[in-house]
Amino acid sequence: MKGHYKNILCVLSDAHRQDDTVAQALHIAKAHQASLTIMLSLEALPPNASMVMESFSYIDSQQSMETQAKHWLKEQAENWGEQYDVSTAVTVGQPLIDVVHYVIRNDIDLVIKRAEESFLDKLFGSLDMRLFRKCPCPVWIINHKPRSQYKNVVAALDLNYHYPTHEVSIRRDLNRDILQHAAQIALLEFAQLHIVHVFDAVPENIARDGFITVDNDRMETDLAKIHSEREEELERLLTELSNELDENVWEYLNPQKHIVHGYPRREIAATTTSLDTDIIVMGTVARLGVPGYIMGSTAEETIHQLKCAVVGVKPRGFESPISAE
Structure with missing residues (x-):
């Protein structure tokens, strides 16, 4: 291949x-x-x-x-x-x-x-x-x-698409690219592909410090809805990827899904560690038009916590603020 x-x-x-x-x-x-x-x-x-x-x-x-x-x-x-x-x-x-x-x-x-x-x-x-x-x-x-040789490859995806329409398309394309990069690495290394998404309904520190009142029953319902929404988005991405690969290749790839509720800046690294990850593929820039913008510092904080190799992927259309001249 x-x-x-x-x-x-x-x-x-x-x-x-x-x-x-x-x-x-x-x-x-x-x-x-x-x-x-x-x-x-x-x-x-x-x-x-x-x-x-x-x-x-x-x-x-x-x-x-x-x-x-x-x-x-x-x-x-x-x-x-x-x-x-x-x-x-x-x-x-x-x-x-x-x-x-x-x-x-x-x-x-x-x-x-x-x-x-x-x-x-x-x-x-x-x-x-x-x-x-x-x-x-x-x-x-x-x-x-x-x-x-790598044994475990992680694709870290941000499946939250509650953004303006033009930004949603950029994020979807970025997820597709992250998944394709990770799948290629997994196949060429004969490694297991894991897909990790961490979602957070109410920032944990805000709820813990009592800045807002949280209805626990309502919160559980909302969390279940968010989990279902993210799972559906992930299935769409996986269906697209499977359509690009031969059936036997897809069966061999057999990606494992990990949709986790928690604080992304902590749980992405923690989940990666628990999976004994050799390499993680993730987006390092989330928005176009803002030179050097790095996912609201979530990616940067995550990278500093990781003990494995990292592949950072930019969104399509990204132009470096450093020119070729």
């Missing part, structure tokens, strides 16, 4: 302990029969580097750094290329802008990167999160210790 992706870019932020990252990128590229480019994207030296670093003999200038980086990547690529044909690229500047420019100019349809480990990165906005917000193609952030 040919995979979902055709042109993959694997982004390295440094030259340390990257073999596992590249091995995972090679595995994904092979599974999808896609072309693979490995990019070493480095921060430019600060404007005063020539003064600050005068006493260091191992570096002369930004040009020297770029030359050394290209030499290192070329040597590494000779080893990696023994497993699968790879191309290389080196950029020195602003990694976010450099990566997005490369994606747009080279028709990249998937970016792969190892998750950042620094607490300060998480606190002040890591490159990972900025790529989730602004990279025009799906972004696949892998674990620090990636698994050679």
Whole structure:
């Protein structure tokens, strides 16, 4: 089976302990029969580097750094290329802008990167999160210790369509795309596909703090209606997906449904953990026309809680606020 992706870019932020990252990128590229480019994207030296670093003999200038980086990547690529044909690229500047420019100019349809480990990165906005917000193609952030094969794949869907008509169509298309990405990964990895949707009738903290009065009997009735509504929406999506696949492929895929009542910012991650998830596919931008808008922070909070790989998918028609120029 040919995979979902055709042109993959694997982004390295440094030259340390990257073999596992590249091995995972090679595995994904092979599974999808896609072309693979490995990019070493480095921060430019600060404007005063020539003064600050005068006493260091191992570096002369930004040009020297770029030359050394290209030499290192070329040597590494000779080893990696023994497993699968790879191309290389080196950029020195602003990694976010450099990566997005490369994606747009080279028709990249998937970016792969190892998750950042620094607490300060998480606190002040890591490159990972900025790529989730602004990279025009799906972004696949892998674990620090990636698994050679996935066993459980989760598609996290937002089946709440109580929005203006134009936004509902965007959300439906985004759900379709998330489901297709997750199904492809599950099939190519011989993994179990799980579909997770978390719904919340009344925000738990508001009810708990007594800001509104809740009729428990009425609440139970409303919850049952919401559950039924979301189940119907999910069945529509699954019917569409099944119609696109051969009957035997659909039977093999056999997606498992998990419609959960709770606080989405907590329960998506909790359900993912309980399923021993290897990778979750989710939307990272919910609206068009708002550059970098990330699902009212629900996606961002969820991502920070996850211990598995993440594929972030944008809605159709999304344009990065970073231009190709």
